[in-house]
Each structure stands twice: as structure tokens, then as C-alpha cells.
Amino acid sequence: MSTASPFLLLANATSLPWAEVPEWPVAELVRHTAAELGRGARLCAWFGVPEAGATRLVAVIAFDADNTLAVARSAPVAGRYPALTALQPQAHLFEREVWEQSGLIPEGHPWLKPVRKTAGAAPAAVDFFRVDGGEIHEVAVGPVHAGIIEPGHFRFQCAGEEVLHLEIALGYQHRGVERALSGGPHRATMSQMEVVAGDTTIGHATAHASVLEALAGAEPPLRAQWLRAVALELERLANHTGDLGALSNDVAFLPTASACGKIRGDFLNLTALLCGNRFGRGLVQPGGCRLDAEPDRLARLRERLTAALAEVEQASAWMWDAASVRSRFENIGTIHARQAAELGLVGPAARACGLVRDVRYDHPAGWHRLAQAPVAVWPSGDVFARARVRWLEVQRSGQLLTEQLAAQPEGEIRAELPPAAPDTLAVALVEGWRGEICHVALTDAAGRFRRYKIVDPSFHNWIGLALALRGQAISDFPVCNKSFNLSYCGFDL
Amino acid sequence: MFVFDTITHRLRRGCETMAYPNGPAPALPDRHGGALRVDAAKCPDGCAECLPVCPTEAITRPAGRGIALDLGRCLFCAACVEACPHGAIIQTGDYRMAVRRREDLVLGEPGREQVRLADALDGKLRKLFGRSLRLRQVSAGGNGAEEADLNVLGTIGWDLGRFGIQFVASPRHADGLVVTGPVSRNMELALKKTWDAMPEPKIVIAVGAEAISGGVFAGHPEVRGGVAAVLPVDLFIPGWPPHPLTILDGLLRLLGRLEDEGRLTPPPAT
Numbered sequence: 001m002s003t004a005s006p007f008l009l010l011a012n013a014t015s016l017p018w019a020e021v022p023e024w025p026v027a028e029l030v031r032h033t034a035a036e037l038g039r040g041a042r043l044c045a046w047f048g049v050p051e052a053g054a055t056r057l058v059a060v061i062a063f064d065a066d067n068t069l070a071v072a073r074s075a076p077v078a079g080r081y082p083a084l085t086a087l088q089p090q091a092h093l094f095e096r097e098v099w100e101q102s103g104l105i106p107e108g109h110p111w112l113k114p115v116r117k118t119a120g121a122a123p124a125a126v127d128f129f130r131v132d133g134g135e136i137h138e139v140a141v142g143p144v145h146a147g148i149i150e151p152g153h154f155r156f157q158c159a160g161e162e163v164l165h166l167e168i169a170l171g172y173q174h175r176g177v178e179r180a181l182s183g184g185p186h187r188a189t190m191s192q193m194e195v196v197a198g199d200t201t202i203g204h205a206t207a208h209a210s211v212l213e214a215l216a217g218a219e220p221p222l223r224a225q226w227l228r229a230v231a232l233e234l235e236r237l238a239n240h241t242g243d244l245g246a247l248s249n250d251v252a253f254l255p256t257a258s259a260c261g262k263i264r265g266d267f268l269n270l271t272a273l274l275c276g277n278r279f280g281r282g283l284v285q286p287g288g289c290r291l292d293a294e295p296d297r298l299a300r301l302r303e304r305l306t307a308a309l310a311e312v313e314q315a316s317a318w319m320w321d322a323a324s325v326r327s328r329f330e331n332i333g334t335i336h337a338r339q340a341a342e343l344g345l346v347g348p349a350a351r352a353c354g355l356v357r358d359v360r361y362d363h364p365a366g367w368h369r370l371a372q373a374p375v376a377v378w379p380s381g382d383v384f385a386r387a388r389v390r391w392l393e394v395q396r397s398g399q400l401l402t403e404q405l406a407a408q409p410e411g412e413i414r415a416e417l418p419p420a421a422p423d424t425l426a427v428a429l430v431e432g433w434r435g436e437i438c439h440v441a442l443t444d445a446a447g448r449f450r451r452y453k454i455v456d457p458s459f460h461n462w463i464g465l466a467l468a469l470r471g472q473a474i475s476d477f478p479v480c481n482k483s484f485n486l487s488y489c490g491f492d493l
Numbered sequence: 494m495f496v497f498d499t500i501t502h503r504l505r506r507g508c509e510t511m512a513y514p515n516g517p518a519p520a521l522p523d524r525h526g527g528a529l530r531v532d533a534a535k536c537p538d539g540c541a542e543c544l545p546v547c548p549t550e551a552i553t554r555p556a557g558r559g560i561a562l563d564l565g566r567c568l569f570c571a572a573c574v575e576a577c578p579h580g581a582i583i584q585t586g587d588y589r590m591a592v593r594r595r596e597d598l599v600l601g602e603p604g605r606e607q608v609r610l611a612d613a614l615d616g617k618l619r620k621l622f623g624r625s626l627r628l629r630q631v632s633a634g635g636n637g638a639e640e641a642d643l644n645v646l647g648t649i650g651w652d653l654g655r656f657g658i659q660f661v662a663s664p665r666h667a668d669g670l671v672v673t674g675p676v677s678r679n680m681e682l683a684l685k686k687t688w689d690a691m692p693e694p695k696i697v698i699a700v701g702a703e704a705i706s707g708g709v710f711a712g713h714p715e716v717r718g719g720v721a722a723v724l725p726v727d728l729f730i731p732g733w734p735p736h737p738l739t740i741l742d743g744l745l746r747l748l749g750r751l752e753d754e755g756r757l758t759p760p761p762a763t
Contacts, residue, residue: 122682143683146662148630148643151680172679175634176715191548191568191709198636198734242641255499261648262509269522276524279638281733282570291524318499489636492677 006032007061007070013365015214015426016071018442026057026074026081033059033072034087042357043344044069044429044438046084046094047453048102054078055102058453060427060440064362069427083108090344093459116171116492123171124153131157131164139474143172150488158474166469166477168462173492181452185212185286194281197456197490199239202231202271203432204454204490205284207439210365210428212286215420215443221412222367224288229367230404231271231280233397236433238267240348240390240397241312243485247387248319250479251328259315266308273301288414302405309398316391329384333468333480336381343467346460347435348393349484351377352385359431371407373400386483420447432457434487456490510652514745518588518738525736526571526584528608533559533601535581543573543582549702549709564590564598564608565705565719568733591730591743595721598705598731611728613749618694622668623748625657628698629667629691633684634677634716639701639734643671646737658744664690669727673734675703675716676723688724696727698743701734708733 006024010016024032037043041061048055054076061070074081083106084091095106097115106112113126122143130138137158143151153169177192193208194201206228213220220228245260268278275283275291283289293301319325335345340353350357358375360368376392378385422445430437435457444450465484469477511519521527536559543552543560551566552573562573562582573582590608592598597609613619632640646653647660661667664687676684688697699720702708707718720726730743745751 116679123679143680144631144687148632148640148660150632150635150637150640151683172677172683173632173634173674174677174679174715175675175710176713179715180713187545187550188548188709191570195636195638195703195709198638199641201638255503258649259506261645262650265645265648265650272522272525274524276522276526277569277733278522278642278736279734281568314502318502321498487637488632489634492679 005070007036007072009068009070010427011365012069012359012363013210013214013428015217015421015424018423018425021058021425022072023075024072026077029057029059029072029074030082030084030087033061033084036061036070037088037090040065041070043088043090043094044427044436045440045453045455046091046098047440047451048098048104049073049442049451050102051076055098055104057081057098058440060438062363062429064357067362069363069429071425071427077104080105080107082106085109089342090460093463114171116174124155124169126169128155128167128169129157129165133159135159136164152488154477156469156474161473161475163469163472163474163477166466168466170462170488170491173489175489175493177493178452178454181449184449184452190285196454196493197458197487198279200235200432200434200437200456200487200490201280202228202235202284203430203437205280206232206366207428207430207437209284209286210430211426211439211441212417212420214426214428215424215441215447216418217421218287218415218418220288221415222409223292223411224413225366226404226409227274227289227293227413228284229371230401231274231283232430232432233401234267234271235280236397237394237401238264238271239433240394241267243390243482244316244319244387244394246482246485247329247383247479248325250482251325253319253322253325256315256319260312263308263312263315266304266311270301270304270308273297273304285414287417288412290414292413298405298408302402305398305401305405312394316394320391326384328479329387330380330382332383332476333472333483334380334382335464335468337379339467340381340464343463344460345464347431347457348386348389349435349461349464351375352389353381354379359429359436363429365428367404371400371404373397383479383483422447434458434485435461454493456487458486458488458491461486462491509649510655511650513738514751521586521588521736521738526569526574527586527588528590529562529564529567529574529600530583530585530607531560531562531600532581532606533561534603535579536560537579540579542576542578546572546576548572549711559601561599561601563706564600564731565595565729566702566708566711567731568702568709588736588738589742590732590739591728591746593728595705595726595729598729611743611746614696614727614747618696619749621694622696623750626669626744626748627659627661627667628669628671629664629687630660630671630673631680631684631687633672633674633680633720634703634710635674635701636703639673639704642734642737642740643673643700646741651737651741653741656745656748656750664688665692667691667695669696669698670724671698671700672704672720672724673700675707675710675713675718676720677716681717681723684723697724698728698730699726700730700740701732705729705731
């Protein structure tokens, strides 16, 4: 990058003074951001910072190939500005969110409607995109679904069995997470971060702790970084195993479904072995980890991990060997690589379209600077690819864990954290099991949070599910949905 | 040969359903700690060491009395156990902690050091549901973990079906509503509609700290602060999230399927 770059570069899990972030007239910021995204950068976050009755827009983008992030901001703006979405579709939800939160209108946005807000009785009580015609019918599903699952509303436009268009309306799970962070961190903040998405506790807790550490200008002890990386892979193994079971259940292949249901619990219990909680609550804290793992505990962890990995290997083999499973997975819910790139998909959903993007590899922070697994990619973009990428990641996470458990660093597990720097911006990305988790914090003059932005991978990926359903039979919705397995609460915040 | 391979593998795995409740319960993880026991009589005058360390402000100390700890707000982080210099708050290692009345989760006073475990449903309801209970689950701001550990009860290890308990898709088929989450305002209407769609008689079960008290989101204007603000709750199952064993114990207790009413022999932590 030349020094004339409109963005200021920074590495993952670092901070820089707010005053140094390049400031542009809003139209220039949109133009520069669109240009960089057009050259292959990705939009990690786009949000507003309230300032004197107006809003400053902030763009955080990632240059994956250069292993660097970049940030720029606009001058305070009120009223309207030219939409980034019109040039780069991956900004579509970010701009809707800014509009919902600040009233700033992105002119030229093709589908400007609320993201989480209740319009009357429920989030879905707004207009949906409709297809007209004598043979067209509309199917409305949710918010309450037939299963033990979070709520959301799906609106299908169908011609017979074929889905012409799917629109997804969320917001039912909105708990006010971001709003509560201003003026923080508060007493409950760390706990709230652990349940931004309750199945991604380690991912979000690590991102939040990393932001606080970057603001304080301190690194946690190496042993804490190692333990966080171990817990992150255990979280990935548990969820991917559960997803493989759920996928086989949705195509009525029950041997793998029932075995993986149990093995998923075995992985959760390994996290519980580390910290007492199956979801990793209370393990990560700013400045390190709350608990250490003594040699005897690690020996038990290794032993049980080896057994669980062997079991999931076998249970998955049954599924891959079954022609009936393969034929139900192949060519269902296909997204092409170009579409995935334009929409800014992340995580396994992006890697299943052949895109090589993984925060652990592209923007390594913490222990991942020292140890990495090969990025798992599959090119076909369908349900098969999303299942296959999960399976490859189970194998590679297992391999990485086995290696790293034998390479533990000695030392302290936590350190006292200095106070957060004032008027500073910090960014932390973590590759959670669903993909890129992005936390951005901006402090005020007292070092408290002036603005805190959370981007769960689901925020990028729900549109991928909507697109995957185009031209599919509506009866394929469950297996397509399961192949993404996105978070409702992580999106709704 | 694929079918034979699958059958062979399946046979080799054998029966994986746990012996509990006829045999011993599976051990809780040693760092879990289980339910807390709070002996407020041990609190010296003026001591408030535990109050500021609780992330959800679950501990209060009314003037002139010992502390009161609300297990319905508790995240089981044990920060208070570490902070207390007087041994007034200890971990029991006991997985059993479901109660019928909200106040039974408030611990501290003499005679109220531990949770008062749930009684079974009374005669008519117990007769109706004791051998067949159909549940509809609604996540109202839930974070996915409580939902995951409810799903776990349906897996082969726990096999909820052997007790006649089953999660159903339609509220029309349900005897009970299992709610997770602090009841986000955006889900309030859907939750009420689900409840209204269920035939009488019907019960409500609140699972997890958020559903019981709002948990880490208590006080947020975006949530109602627990299920009881919206519906009459028959069973409170504490935890963040509750261990599957705690949930199963609560359900069986409610149906009068467990006999160990005493608190004398908590299973040892391993």
C-alpha cells in the first residue's frame, strides 16, 4: 500500500488513535471504500459514531492477501449520503443498520428497511418483496419454528414447489447488547459478550478480550493465548460435529445423526473439563484466562479428544459412503464463488464456494501467529460443499489440537490489564466456527466505550441462505438452512 | 455392502443410553461446582465482599441481615465463593436445583441455605402428564446454548422419550411450554400467541438464568426480564445454561418420577 492510501492500515487485535484515522467527506469515503472492495478487499464493519447531532461513518476493511486491516472515517454527516450498497452489495445490511440506528439515509440503497426494529407488533410487520402472478403463492414461516431453535421469519415467494425468492426477517432476539456497551465495560459486559451467540462463547469472548487488551496496549500471557486457541478449536469441533449430524438427520440418514448428537456432547464435555461449563463460560477474561489446565487435566483432555475424534471419523464415514446422502447434498442450494465474494460471505459458507478466507490464516492474532491449520476449501458451493468443509475442518482442527496440546507454553495464565487508552480505536477479528467475528471499540476521553460494534458472522451470511434457495424446491429449505446453521441472536444482538 | 457396514457399526456402538435415573447419575464436570449453599448466618456485620464481584448483582445484603443470593440470576461463575472470606457461600456439587416457586431460589436465611427442590404437580395434572408430557419450546431472546442442551436431551445418551416426554412441533399438541431467554420484547407477542394456542390444562417451564430473571440482560429495556413477567411459571430450572442433567432432574421431579426428596446425600463431585 502506498502512503497515499485513503485508509490507515492496522493489524488484527491492535489499536490506533482515533485522531489518526483518515477523515473524508462522506461521498469520498463511499468512493474509496467501493474502490478497495472492488479490488478484492472485504467489508468487516461499517457503522456510525454519533457526534454532535450528526454521524461519522467508519469503514473497517480487510486486505486478506496482504494480511492487514484498514480503517477510514467520514466527516460528520446528517441527512443523506450516496449508498455504498449501490456499488458493492456486501454493504447492504450494514447500511440498513446505520439507517435504523442513526436515521442517515443511504441514497440508492435498493431495499432500505429495518434490521431489528419492531414496526408495530413484530419485526416481520413490514412489507416484503413480493412476486405477482396467478400461480404465485407466498409461504410465511416463523418466528416460532417446529423444533428447539431460535426464532426468525422466512417469507417465500413460490411458483408451485419452486422458490423464486426468499426474504428473511430477523430481530426477534434483540436484547440491546450494543446499546448497553456504551459507557462500558460494565460489570455484566464480559458475561454478555459470552452470550452474544451462546454457542460461540469462546469466539466472542476472545474477540472482546482482545479488543480490551489492544486498548490497554498489553498482550495476555502466551499460555492464555494458547488455552484460548485450544478452547476455540473445541468449540469448532462440537458445533461442526453437531451440524454434520443435523445435516444427515435432514436427509433421513439416522445412523450418523444419532452418533454425532452424542459425540457433539463429548466435545462440549471437553470444554467443561477445562472450565466446568459445556459452552466455555467464564474461561476467557480480559488479560488472560480465568482458569489454568494442570498436567493431569490435559492428559485426560488428550485421551478423551483422541477417542471422540476417532468416533466422529467413523460416524462421518458412514454418511460419506452413502450414495443416498451424497445425492441429496449435491447441487442443492448452490452459490457461486463470484456471488459469495460480492455478498461478502465468511467462514465455512464462503470456503464452501472456493473462497480462501479464514481469519486464523489471513489475520493471525494470539496463538494463531504460531500455529495454524490448512484452510479447508471446497469449490462446489452447494450443501455438499458446506458439509464437506465442516468435515475437513473437524479433521484439521483435531490435528491442530492434538499438536498444540503437546506444545503447551509454560507461564502465567492471566495478567493485570492496564486501563484502556482514551480516544482510541481497536479492532479484533476471530475465526469462530461460523466464520469471522469482528469487534470494534472506540473509547472516549476517559477510556470508556464511546461506540462498540459487534459483527457476528451470521450478519454476513444470512443473505447467502436467501440466495441459495433461489430456484430450489421449498422442501429443500431445511437442509439448506442446516448447511448454513446461522445464529439468530448473534445477528439480532 | 454399505448397508451391512452401517448395521455392523451401529451394533458395535451398542446401547449408549445412560443408566440414570435407575442407575447413578453421570458425574458433573469437577469445575462445574453445582448448586450453591449460602449460610448468611456466617456473614459478619458490615461484610460485603461478595456483592461487587457478582456479574448479575444476584447477591444483595438488606440492612441488618445476612446476604441473600438469588440462584435465578446466578451464572455459577463462583466469583462470590472465591471472594467470601467466611465460607458463607460454598459449592455443593449437586446438579439438582429446579424449583416450583421463584422465592425458593433465594438462598441465605436460616432454613433457606439451599434450594427447596421442586414438588411434583398436584393430583390431577400429575395423573394427566405423569406418563406422557408433550412440550413446545419457544426461544424468546435465548442465546442458543439452553436450546442446544434441551436438544441434547433428545439424543441417544439421554433419550428423553423413555420417560414419555417429547418435544412437539405444534402448540396444539403441547401440554407444556418450555421458554428460554429473557423474553425479548420483539418475541413477546409470538410467545403469548404460542401460549394461547395451547389447550388447557398447560404448564410453563423457564430454563436458564435469562428465562428466570433476565440474567445478564436484566434491566435492559429491550427485554421483559424473564418469563414470569408474561406467563405463570410452574418450574424454574437455574443455570447458565443448566446442565442437561439439571434439566432432566427438574422435569422428572415435576412429574413425580423421582423419590429422593431429601437434601442429605448430594452426589459427590468428581
